[in-house]
Amino acid sequence: MSTDAALRARAARVVPGGMWGHLHAGRMPPGYPQFFTRGEGGHVWDADGRRYVDLMCAWGPVILGHRDGAVEGAAARQAALGDCLNGPAPVMVDLAERLVDRIAHADWAIFCKNGTDATTACVTIARAATGRRAILVAEGSYHGAMPWCTPVPAGTTAEDRAHQHRFRYNDIASLEAAADAAGPDLAGIIVTAFRHDNVVDQEMPEPGFARAARAICDRRGAALIVDDVRAGFRLHPDGSWEAVGVRPDLSAYSKALGNGHAIAAIAGSEALREAAGRVFVTGSFWCAAVPMAAALAVLEELERRDVVPWLEHLGTRLRQGLAQRAVAFGVGLRQSGPVSMPLFMFDGDADFAQGRAFCAAALAAGAYLHPRHNMFLCAAHTEADMDEVLRAAEAGFEALRGA
Amino acid sequence: MSTDAALRARAARVVPGGMWGHLHAGRMPPGYPQFFTRGEGGHVWDADGRRYVDLMCAWGPVILGHRDGAVEGAAARQAALGDCLNGPAPVMVDLAERLVDRIAHADWAIFCKNGTDATTACVTIARAATGRRAILVAEGSYHGAMPWCTPVPAGTTAEDRAHQHRFRYNDIASLEAAADAAGPDLAGIIVTAFRHDNVVDQEMPEPGFARAARAICDRRGAALIVDDVRAGFRLHPDGSWEAVGVRPDLSAYSKALGNGHAIAAIAGSEALREAAGRVFVTGSFWCAAVPMAAALAVLEELERRDVVPWLEHLGTRLRQGLAQRAVAFGVGLRQSGPVSMPLFMFDGDADFAQGRAFCAAALAAGAYLHPRHNMFLCAAHTEADMDEVLRAAEAGFEALRGA
Structure with a gap:
């Protein structure tokens, strides 16, 4: 055997x-x-x-790459000092500054553990900022595995997906129809950096579609959320939608950020800062210093190399x-x-x-x-x-x- | 300055x-x-x-303790091999076996990152297992910071708390009233290992209350979930409710499990295994080998010391x-x-x-x-x-x- x-x-x-x-x-x-x-x-x-x-x-x-020397070295140096403490280590500030410098639309950052932590927080912040509830979500897009977004319905309820309106990726008419269906309750649009749905051909975002999403949010006072969890740092160093010239209000990062160390980030623009300070999102390990030291090294090495x-x-x-x-x-x-x-x-x-x-x-x-x-x-x-x-x-x- | x-x-x-x-x-x-x-x-x-x-x-x-030598040594030895791979490392099996051996009610385990991942998955598994929706939750209990449970309502919707019925910790009559309110839709009861609500005196679970929770679940075919995220491994090595002689169907662990390394666990009994296999819960770092190696060392050291x-x-x-x-x-x-x-x-x-x-x-x-x-x-x-x-x-x- x-x-x-x-x-x-x-x-x-x-x-x-x-x-x-x-x-x-x-x-x-x-x-x-x-x-x-x-x-x-x-x-x-x-x-x-x-x-x-x-x-x-x-x-x-x-x-x-697995076991990258620069990342593992930075992680080991932080681990020799401490990891989970009663507050963040100074590296949290270095990392937030670096991410805000790097991500074109970002004025602030919050760190968490899972990509789903970040996408969920983006939706929550959009709702807190607008005082509205409706979120537009593309059919078939993967935003994580919490009940509001998991692709498998077992154990979830209809209410887990309340106030969600569906559109088709790259289909402006369907996006506008979903926005109309949401009406004055529109809090935000969440959209993956490109269409990477399960078991179908991938699609890059069409610039006109991205601009339409931005225009709808601007016109209606809603938040544009780009879910860059999967694509982040692989397509464009400043945020994936820089390639189509559209800046979101909120973006979610995870996966590549720590080169394997568990970390995720919510990046936001100035207009969303106040709401982000009002929502309560947290976790036992969200301030762990070692993954932050690793992520800082990742951002440095992504640039350097x-x-x-x-x-x-x-x-x-x-x-x-x-x-x-x-x-x-x-x-x-x-x-x-x-x-x-x-x-x-x-x-x-x-x-x-x-x-x-x-x-x-x-x-x-x-x-x-x-x-x-x-x-x-x-x-x-x-x-x-x-x-x-x-x-x-x-x-x-x-x-x-x-x- | x-x-x-x-x-x-x-x-x-x-x-x-x-x-x-x-x-x-x-x-x-x-x-x-x-x-x-x-x-x-x-x-x-x-x-x-x-x-x-x-x-x-x-x-x-x-x-x-911070920077425990046994834990950090185990983590470093695993990190020298690999952490996030295309599947778990063998240490995942060792850890699951050890946890199942240790936790009195557990026949299986699933690993995740946040305590909230584990509590949310327990609720989802209870719903999947029963085909019902209602969950009994104690007033003021903290089960994490996702919209369904966060203590701060900013950015959440009424539907995030749909199908929740409230009871008072250690109050059997209120628990039975909540179960009656749920009626045939009762999927489960989630209860913290002891009452550690924010800014009030703590209360240990009264054995009669714990037995009543067990009896309600048995009578109605619902799942008893003990949220042991905060207390786990500090009160009783085999699960906190062993002290009151009551075994849950599902329990959630995190915090102490990795001595600071980001890991959480869902532990379940045989009757919930099939449902646990049907729900889709996952995350980018949930199979990371280093926190699992750390957690295995934690479990060993908790016993040894x-x-x-x-x-x-x-x-x-x-x-x-x-x-x-x-x-x-x-x-x-x-x-x-x-x-x-x-x-x-x-x-x-x-x-x-x-x-x-x-x-x-x-x-x-x-x-x-x-x-x-x-x-x-x-x-x-x-x-x-x-x-x-x-x-x-x-x-x-x-x-x-x-x-």
């Missing part, structure tokens, strides 16, 4: 379903490991010692390489979204059978890919890593040809 | 109100620092280098010493709740003026106390620390006599 199988058997006794949430290997193709023992730079090792080029990067937290262009360079190499091979193998491959957060799907593959067969073969050849969720590049990846992924992908294309 | 004042001035520009949540020094008496630079064992140092015996222990996360009796010993010494001094100084002092989580209040002190003056003087004499929130002892505290607190408290009593 493999080590992974033995661990799964033990886990099945003490964890419901053997695992919970988005890292459940039961959602992955056959052969995918559940347990991992090591990460280093752009690679991970499973519990049986197999090494993979890691194109999930822990589903986003890892942006500089000029990470966004490097991720784009690697992502372009990967996308072009996959496209060339798809043509050569005669396979209909669709790639969508930002090159640094690649998603690929196969034509006519509604049940993801092709995607799963492709990924299973690529995994066996040393690349950890995902058949229906966007992937993540990190700064520690090299051109050689992308070439290794492309070689592994050839095994995937072979598997499809054989099927 | 003090370093703390300089940091506050900078923070006021980049953080709403200069700070958020329960660690806002604006809620504390004059002279209390906002920023801390160091923690070691049972002591903390503020940004100006002043050392205090720490009776808040980061408001609960620190149970073994037999921490609960030591905390009781220290807490008794402190409580008796304070009581003696209150009599000697002719001050009406009330102490309530478990000795290891002390709360003191002064008679006729509705505005906490006495409490604030007392704590300000004690702070100046080297003890970090809280004038209206329960405090926390840790295993690293010594009898000498308690005696130092008692000497500082004498400065507090003197201040009251002078006033």
